Amino acid sequence: MVLPVLRSIHVYPVKSLGGRTSDDIAVEPWGLDGDRRWMLVDKADRALTQRQQPHMALIDATPLPGGGLALSAPNRPPLRVEVPGTERTVTVELHRDTLDVAEAAGDAHAWFSDFLGTEVRLVHLDEPAHRRPVDPEYARPGDTVSLADGYPLLLTTTASLDALNALIAAGARPHEGPLPMDRFRPNVVVDATEPWAEDGWRRIAIGEVPFSVVKPCGRCVITTTDQRTAERGKEPLHTLARHRRVGNQLLFGQNLIPDGTGVIRAGDPVTILD
Secondary structure, eight states: OOOOEEEEEEEOSBTTSOOEEESEEEEETTEETTTTOEEEEOTTSBEEOTTTOGGGGGOEEEEOTTSOEEEEETTEEEEEEOOOOSSSEEEEEETTEEEEEEEOOHHHHHHHHHHHTSOOEEEEOSOTTTSOBOOTTTSOTTOBOOSSSSSSEEEEEHHHHHHHHHHHHTSSOGGGOSOOGGGGOOSEEEESOOTTGGGGOSEEEETTEEEEEEEEEEOOGGGGBOTTTOOBOSTTHHHHHHHSEETTEEEEEEEEEESSOEEEETTOBEEEOO
16 A cells, blocks of 8 residues: 655745745744745735735745745846844735735835836845734634645645546646646645545644644636746636535635654655544
């Protein structure tokens, strides 16, 4: 019997920008180290994502020592951004949450605004341990999350992606497949499972770090966005609506909350605890 194994690890230093792959990473109570600590907001102080601006996929943010960023994008000069102090904070809206964040320097705002063609600002979450609780319907008191949509980590499996791609190939838009895993922006990708096995998991361990599997992930229009070109199609939402709809949610992947801290590594065994 082949046991599940952690195939790859991914972090997104700036919410909704390009991701980074890591061989090993620390797990904090609020998610992976360095994941989604930065975010863009619009003129109304609301979170900006690829839902509104698909060209955000084309921007690369490389983490720097100390938590800063090295930014690059097509036809733009590179820019280094340092972690801002907490002297100037602003209250922003992220989905249904409001939280205080620190503003980056003005040249970062101008750099992003010029590339996206709309006025935006770059902000930083300085205190993930205290700023934003996880939805109490699915979490314990004290559970927190960074600037991810709602939960500290997202897990997907290669078997489920293969099954989804087979459904796309047999459907009305086979030319849109097969889709790569980056459409789903996971943090951890697991190999060697049966398709959709993760639907039945409640607790797992990756290496020695335990996690609660708390909620399937409802997918949005970002999954239809090619992460290399920013072009949009209809898949996978067209196929998920036919085969993976529960209520008004189109499901792919599972949200995780860490039950402990430690380091996970690509190649770690994934143990199903419950």
